[in-house]
Amino acid sequence: MATQKDVAVRAGVSVATVSMVLAGRDAGRVTPLVRAAVQRAAAELGYVPNLIARGLKTRRTHTIGLLSDAVASTPFAGQLLAGAQQEAWNRGYLLLSIDTGGDHALDAPAIQALTQRHIDALVYACMYHREVQLPPLPAGLPVVILDGRPANEDDGRAIDWVVPDEVGGARAAVEELIRAGHSRIGFCTQRDDVPATRGRLAGYIAAHRDAGLDVDESLIVAADDNTAPHGANAAAHLLRRPDRPTGLFCFSDRIAMGAYRAARALDLGVPSDLSIVGFDNQEFVADSLAPPLTTIQLPHFEMGRWSAQAVLRRLSGDDDPQPRIRVMPAPLIRRGSVQTPNVSRLRRQHA
Amino acid sequence: MATQKDVAVRAGVSVATVSMVLAGRDAGRVTPLVRAAVQRAAAELGYVPNLIARGLKTRRTHTIGLLSDAVASTPFAGQLLAGAQQEAWNRGYLLLSIDTGGDHALDAPAIQALTQRHIDALVYACMYHREVQLPPLPAGLPVVILDGRPANEDDGRAIDWVVPDEVGGARAAVEELIRAGHSRIGFCTQRDDVPATRGRLAGYIAAHRDAGLDVDESLIVAADDNTAPHGANAAAHLLRRPDRPTGLFCFSDRIAMGAYRAARALDLGVPSDLSIVGFDNQEFVADSLAPPLTTIQLPHFEMGRWSAQAVLRRLSGDDDPQPRIRVMPAPLIRRGSVQTPNVSRLRRQHA
Numbered sequence: 001m002a003t004q005k006d007v008a009v010r011a012g013v014s015v016a017t018v019s020m021v022l023a024g025r026d027a028g029r030v031t032p033l034v035r036a037a038v039q040r041a042a043a044e045l046g047y048v049p050n051l052i053a054r055g056l057k058t059r060r061t062h063t064i065g066l067l068s069d070a071v072a073s074t075p076f077a078g079q080l081l082a083g084a085q086q087e088a089w090n091r092g093y094l095l096l097s098i099d100t101g102g103d104h105a106l107d108a109p110a111i112q113a114l115t116q117r118h119i120d121a122l123v124y125a126c127m128y129h130r131e132v133q134l135p136p137l138p139a140g141l142p143v144v145i146l147d148g149r150p151a152n153e154d155d156g157r158a159i160d161w162v163v164p165d166e167v168g169g170a171r172a173a174v175e176e177l178i179r180a181g182h183s184r185i186g187f188c189t190q191r192d193d194v195p196a197t198r199g200r201l202a203g204y205i206a207a208h209r210d211a212g213l214d215v216d217e218s219l220i221v222a223a224d225d226n227t228a229p230h231g232a233n234a235a236a237h238l239l240r241r242p243d244r245p246t247g248l249f250c251f252s253d254r255i256a257m258g259a260y261r262a263a264r265a266l267d268l269g270v271p272s273d274l275s276i277v278g279f280d281n282q283e284f285v286a287d288s289l290a291p292p293l294t295t296i297q298l299p300h301f302e303m304g305r306w307s308a309q310a311v312l313r314r315l316s317g318d319d320d321p322q323p324r325i326r327v328m329p330a331p332l333i334r335r336g337s338v339q340t341p342n343v344s345r346l347r348r349q350h351a
Numbered sequence: 352m353a354t355q356k357d358v359a360v361r362a363g364v365s366v367a368t369v370s371m372v373l374a375g376r377d378a379g380r381v382t383p384l385v386r387a388a389v390q391r392a393a394a395e396l397g398y399v400p401n402l403i404a405r406g407l408k409t410r411r412t413h414t415i416g417l418l419s420d421a422v423a424s425t426p427f428a429g430q431l432l433a434g435a436q437q438e439a440w441n442r443g444y445l446l447l448s449i450d451t452g453g454d455h456a457l458d459a460p461a462i463q464a465l466t467q468r469h470i471d472a473l474v475y476a477c478m479y480h481r482e483v484q485l486p487p488l489p490a491g492l493p494v495v496i497l498d499g500r501p502a503n504e505d506d507g508r509a510i511d512w513v514v515p516d517e518v519g520g521a522r523a524a525v526e527e528l529i530r531a532g533h534s535r536i537g538f539c540t541q542r543d544d545v546p547a548t549r550g551r552l553a554g555y556i557a558a559h560r561d562a563g564l565d566v567d568e569s570l571i572v573a574a575d576d577n578t579a580p581h582g583a584n585a586a587a588h589l590l591r592r593p594d595r596p597t598g599l600f601c602f603s604d605r606i607a608m609g610a611y612r613a614a615r616a617l618d619l620g621v622p623s624d625l626s627i628v629g630f631d632n633q634e635f636v637a638d639s640l641a642p643p644l645t646t647i648q649l650p651h652f653e654m655g656r657w658s659a660q661a662v663l664r665r666l667s668g669d670d671d672p673q674p675r676i677r678v679m680p681a682p683l684i685r686r687g688s689v690q691t692p693n694v695s696r697l698r699r700q701h702a
Contacts, residue, residue, distance in 0.1 A: 036456070043456040046463055063447065063468060078428040085450050094464055096414065096447045099436050105387075105394040112397055113445055117414060228639035257639055264615075283426055285635055288579035288608055 002045035011041035022047075023090055064088055064311060065114035066097040067107065068125040076282075076300050080125055080146060083304020091312055093120070102127075107135040115141070121311035124148070125304075129163050129195045142314035146307040147300070149195070149325075160310040162303045162326040166199025167206065169296040169330030173249050173277040174207035176294065176332055180275060181340045182247030186219040186238040188259060189251045190226045200251060200279065219245055223255055231258025232265075239266050239274065246274065246341035253278040253285045256293055256337075275338040279330075291336035299328040353396035362392035369393075374441055415439055415662060416465035417448040418458065419476040426634065427651050431476055431497060434655020442663055444471070453478075458486040466492070472662035475499070476655075480514050480546045493665035497658040498651070500546070500676075511661040513654045513677040517550025518557065520647040520681030524600050524628040525558035527645065527683055531626060532691045533598030537570040537589040539610060540602045541577045551602060551630065570596055574606055582609025583616075590617050590625065597625065597692035604629040604636045607644055607688075622690040632684050642687030650679040 004022065008015045013034060020026040021038040030038075041047075066084060068077065085095050096119055100106040114122065115138050122141055126132060126148035133151045137143055145161040177185050187204045189197060201220070208215045221237050223230040231254060238245055239262055250256035256278035263274050270276055270291060278286060278295035286293040306326050313324070355373065359366045364385060371377040372389040381389075392398075417435060419428065436446050447470055451457040465473065466489050473492055477483060477499035484502045488494055496512040528536050538555045540548060552571070559566045572588050574581040582605060589596055590613055601607035607629035614625050621627055621642060629637060629646035637644040657677050664675075 039454065039456040043459045046459055061468065078426065081432075081448075082450055082452075085448065086452070089449060089461075089464075092464075094447055094449055094468065096445055097432075097436065098440060098445060099433055101433075101437070103390065105390045108394045108397060110440075113440075113443075117412065117445065228641075232641075254635055254639060261641055282635065284605055284633065285639075288605060288636075290579075290583075290612055 002042075002047040004047070006045055007038060007041045007047050010045060011037045013038060018042075060120050060315075061118045062093045063096050063117065063119050064093050064308065065111075065117075065119035065122045066095045066125060067110050067114065067122060068097065068099045068127065069104075070099065070102040070127040076280075076298065077125075077127055079300035080127070080304040083301035083306075084123055084125070084146065084308045085304070087305040087308035088312075091308070093308070093312070095123075104133075104135075111135055111137065121315055123307045123311060125307070129166065131195070134159070142311045144307045144310040144314075147303055150323075158321050158323045160307075160314070160324040160326075162306045162310070162328055163195070164298050164303065164330045165327045166196050166330070167203040168327075169279060169298075170200035170203025170249065171207045171210075172203075172330070172332045173279065173296050174204050175211070176277055176334075176338055177247035177249065177275055178207060178211045178213070180247070180338050182245075182275060183213055184216070184219065184243070184245040185213075185247040185249060186221070186235075186245035187249050187251075188231060188234045188238070188255050189220065189222050190230075190255065191222045191224065192226070197251070204249060223251070223258070226252050226254055228254050228258040228261065231255030232262045233258070235259035235262035236265065239263060239268060244274075247338075248274060248276045250276060250278045253280045253282040253293060253295055256295070257285060257289060260289055271337050271339040272342055275341070277332075277338060281333050286333070287335065289337070294335045294337045295333050296330050297333050299330055303328050353393075353398040355398070357396055358389060358392045358398050361396060362388045364389060373398075411471050411666075412469045413444045414447050414468065414470050415444050415659065416462075416468075416470035416473045417446045417476060418461050418465065418473065419448065419450045419478065420455075421450070421453040421478040427631075427649065428476075428478055430651035431478070431655040434652040434657075435474055435476070435497065435659045436655070438656040438659035439663075442659070444659070444663070446474075455484070455486075462486055462488060471666055474658045474662060476658070480517065482546070485510070493662045495658045495661040498654055501674075509672050509674045511658075511665070511675040511677075513657045513661070513679055514546070515649050515654065515681045516678045517547050517681070518554040519678075520630060520649075521551035521554025521600065522558045522561075523554075523681070523683045524630065524647050525555050526562070527628055527685070527689055528598035528600065528626055529558060529562045529564070531598070531689050533596075533626060534564055535567070535570065535594070535596040536564075536598040536600060537572070537586075537596035538600050538602075539582055539585045539589070539606050540571065540573050541581075541606065542573045542575065543577070548602070555600060574602070574609070577603050577605055579605050579609040579612065582606030583613045584609070586610035586613035587616065590614060590619060595625075598689075599625060599627045601627060601629045604631045604633040604644060604646055607646070608636060608640060611640055622688050623693055626689040626692070628683075628689060630681075637684070638686065640688070645686045645688045646684050647681050648684050650681055654679050 004018045008018045098110040122143045125146040130148050131151040132148040149161050221234045223234040268274050278293045281295045281297040286295045355369045359369045449461040473494045476497040481499050482502040483499040500512050572585045574585040619625050629644045632646045632648040637646045
């Protein structure tokens with residue numbers, strides 16, 4: 001079986017370089033050409049990460065179970081799974097996956113099927129940030145919740161978990177509008193009482209408070225659901241007011257898509273008359289709008305990667321009884337939907 | 352270990368009903384309530400499909416390897432994987448997955464990692480319909496290509512494969528426009544020379560031919576890439592002509608999104624002045640446009656399901672040396688972007 005040294009000789013680089021590249025720790029350290037050379041040499045020699053080779057001698061299968069609740073119903077799933085999978089693979093692990101389609105009656109048989117195949121650890125992945133009632137789990141199996149938090153933290157087992165920073169993301173969105181000069185900022189949210197709804201409202205309020213702005217509760221409206229048509233209705237409600245907001249923070253890119261439509265119907269330009277910030281950075285939506293939407297990136301890939309790191313940390317002997325918790329930053333992605341408010345046009349409209 | 356009979360007793364239904372529900376063959380045969388009762392009883396009893404129980408006595412691991420090339424970069428991946436996964440799970444199999452991110456140098460080590468874990472079969476999943484150069488594969492391992500076809504069919508092994516019916520889908524799109532009364536139908540395609548480009552062009556031409564319409568090649572324009580902004584440019588090119596088309600078939604929903612924008616910029620209503628049909632039925636795009644987009648459904652879920660069925664058929668002893676090939680129908684999804692052409696307005700414009 002080929003070693004890292006064999007790969008290094010074939011690629012004409014040092015063993016340290018091979019190690020970095022194959023562990024995915026080469027960002028900013030080696031050129032793309034060197035990276036490609038190492039990967040090609042590894043492939044040609046049929047190099048398999050050492051952990052797998054070692055696993056053959058241990059009781060480990062180097063397999064992590066991934067139980068997800070709705071891969072099929074959300075385009076985000078790919079990034080969550082890709083992050084977990086890529087990190088696992090870099091460390092010599094593979095994912096054995098089941099998706100229950102959100103039918104929690106299948107959780108228990110799914111976990112049984114996974115444990116029968118001797119998984120070393122379990123990632124329980126939620127397709128949106130929610131509170132999780134975990135099914136009974138085998139003793140000693142490291143478990144991490146990905147994009148969710150345990151509903152009940154009291155079962156004596158340290159369950160690590162990772163969620164997006166809903167509050168920080170919303171705060172960054174509203175601060176972007178405040179920085180551009182807006183002081184009347186609407187919030188188009190949605191009705192479901194989930195952590196994202198509560199966290200994004202808290203961020204909206206916190207950004208106002210920190211800037212010394214009062215929150216005008218009449219500028220907060222909830223769309224009937226998280227879709228563009230209902231987003232358009234909610235936004236129209238705010239934009240028809242004579243004292244309409246000049247900036248709008250939307251719960252999601254889909255609601256923002258509706259807000260663009262409402263603005264257009266009222267002959268308001270984006271961003272000339274109305275600046276908009278979304279949330280999700282949803283592929284093929286945020287960057288396809290005209291103008292492209294400034295939004296908040298949900299850190300799905302990073303959360304997925306963290307989840308694999310978390311169970312691998314437990315597998316490497318970390319038996320801290322405290323759960324490890326990560327609230328992953330949700331960064332602002334600047335595009336073209338925010339500018340300084342057009343005060344002269346507003347004055348004309350009020351006159 | 353619980354049996355199907357135990358589940359039947361607990362759920363108060365027949366063993367035949369339990370068998371149907373747990374095999375996913377109950378559609379249209381049992382009520383949702385009965386289905387839920389069976390699933391709940393199975394979960395409460397910790398029922399595990401027989402195949403797994405039997406697998407403990409055989410050399411099978413009841414695990415299918417799934418090697419994919421770019422889960423992270425497309426929102427379609429979820430449906431492909433969900434279809435494969437759900438069918439496998441209904442038959443007592445789980446998926447062990449690796450995504451190479453499209454780096455084919457990783458194919459060989461990925462397959463080695465999968466075979467070391469004793470997969471029974473392999474699904475090679477492409478994230479868009481393409482021709483696949485398969486890496487070397489262990490002898491005797493059943494393999495299916497999902498959303499792709501082998502570039503070289505000559506290696507002596509029967510590789511089953513499933514792809515979407517690009518020609519039939521495009522034909523259905525253009526026929527929908529012809530049925531509504533359109534005879535000048537543009538085609539906004541894109542430049543990449545992939546099977547989708549060739550197949551959709553063939554379908555566009557076939558629909559014209561079958562309806563006795565000439566193809567006006569000047570109505571076929573290629574966007575620089577498969578995005579809304581370039582789709583808008585390509586569509587504007589057609590819509591600025593005095594003899595502009597009244598119907599437009601777009602290579603993708605993203606290009607259709609650009610076509611909506613181009614129509615709006617030229618003050619053309621959709622569908623009053625321009626009917627549009629897309630392709631993909633892309634979640635959060637097709638149904639979020641105003642009006643909602645009539646489009647063609649890429650059958651990702653069904654292809655995923657077929658891929659699992661194909662390897663399971665091989666595992667159950669089908670050693671037909673001919674590859675089994677499935678060109679999966681891509682059905683029309685009618686929404687609100689097609690209507691009869693507005694001849695009077697066209698005449699006014701031409702006058």
